[in-house]
Amino acid sequence: SIERPPGDTAGCTFCHTSSEERCSTCHQRHQFDPKVARRAEQCKTCHWGKDHRDWEAYDIGLHGVVYQVNKWKPEQFDFSKKLSDADYVGPTCQYCHMRGGHHNVQRFGTVYTSMGMSMADRGAPIWNEKRDRWVSVCDDCHSPRFAREQLQALDEAVKDAGLKYRETFKVAEDLLVDGVLDPMPKDLCPDWSGQHLWSLKIGAYHDGEAYGGKTGESGEFRMSNCTDVERLCFESVGYFQTYIYKGMAHGSWNDATYSDGSFGMDRWLVNVKQNASRARRLATSEKEVGITWQPEEFWKTGEWLDELTGRYIVKNH
Numbered sequence: 001s002i003e004r005p006p007g008d009t010a011g012c013t014f015c016h017t018s019s020e021e022r023c024s025t026c027h028q029r030h031q032f033d034p035k036v037a038r039r040a041e042q043c044k045t046c047h048w049g050k051d052h053r054d055w056e057a058y059d060i061g062l063h064g065v066v067y068q069v070n071k072w073k074p075e076q077f078d079f080s081k082k083l084s085d086a087d088y089v090g091p092t093c094q095y096c097h098m099r100g101g102h103h104n105v106q107r108f109g110t111v112y113t114s115m116g117m118s119m120a121d122r123g124a125p126i127w128n129e130k131r132d133r134w135v136s137v138c139d140d141c142h143s144p145r146f147a148r149e150q151l152q153a154l155d156e157a158v159k160d161a162g163l164k165y166r167e168t169f170k171v172a173e174d175l176l177v178d179g180v181l182d183p184m185p186k187d188l189c190p191d192w193s194g195q196h197l198w199s200l201k202i203g204a205y206h207d208g209e210a211y212g213g214k215t216g217e218s219g220e221f222r223m224s225n226c227t228d229v230e231r232l233c234f235e236s237v238g239y240f241q242t243y244i245y246k247g248m249a250h251g252s253w254n255d256a257t258y259s260d261g262s263f264g265m266d267r268w269l270v271n272v273k274q275n276a277s278r279a280r281r282l283a284t285s286e287k288e289v290g291i292t293w294q295p296e297e298f299w300k301t302g303e304w305l306d307e308l309t310g311r312y313i314v315k316n317h
Contacts, residue, residue, distance in 0.1 A: 003222065028042075051115070053242055053243055158244065161241045189311060233272065240268065247259075
């Protein structure tokens with residue numbers, strides 16, 4: 001989002017600059033009551049939305065429903081007690097992620113790699129300590145075997161999502177390498193660095209002139225000013241794969257499957273394949289009749305694009 005004008009990213013900066021690492025984010029500046037900070041809704045301000053769907057996954061999951069129908073009953077949820085003494089009928093965000101009141105939230109998280117979007121062996125020894133820690137929370141109410149079965153189910157869901165992730169991105173990559181991505185990176189408004197790197201050239205993963213940039217230079221993983229195929233790739237992994245991971249981790253089967261989780265990845269993979277098929281047929285036809293296609297100028301400039309960081313850098317520096 002660093003490519004975009006400030007007015008576009010107000011929602012991003014609200015959490016990522018003004019709220020992070022501050023006591024008043026959870027305890028509320030004018031109240032600072034621990035009882036308030038122990039309620040699940042307190043996390044909702046930041047932890048929701050398409051690309052980090054924590055609140056929604058919890059709220060409509062099994063645990064969230066238990067919380068919502070019982071949260072006003074002190075005998076079920078006594079928020080006057082410290083988390084280390086809590087005796088809840090169901091878990092809150094804080095109960096699991098801030099075990100005993102521990103303020104390092106990631107210590108009891110399961111986010112091994114970028115909100116579940118990256119491909120990783122989640123059963124590898126490097127993650128065993130985190131998995132055991134998570135099981136130790138679940139077995140407050142469930143058996144350790146049940147908790148590990150849920151972890152295995154999560155692993156399987158993310159593995160299946162990874163298959164669709166790789167296939168979707170490979171279709172897009174082949175279009176780029178074959179020069180039939182319309183428009184190609186060189187025909188777009190410059191990215192945040194003032195260059196024309198492919199938006200899916202993440203980190204040093206793609207090297208070579210076809211992807212633009214030098215070794216180690218990263219593309220701008222974006223959903224605007226790019227081809228429809230690239231946007232679909234972004235949404236497939238940035239939104240739908242996150243739904244799957246968050247849904248499985250929070251017991252929200254609706255998120256993991258129906259609400260644009262695994263079903264969403266299915267649809268976007270089909271859309272990318274259809275786009276690729278049409279692009280190749282069109283390119284073949286143009287070649288046969290001798291048409292040399294020139295992308296429209298509106299991809300490079302316009303009132304909206306002139307406000308992006310890349311245009312500013314090229315113009316002024």
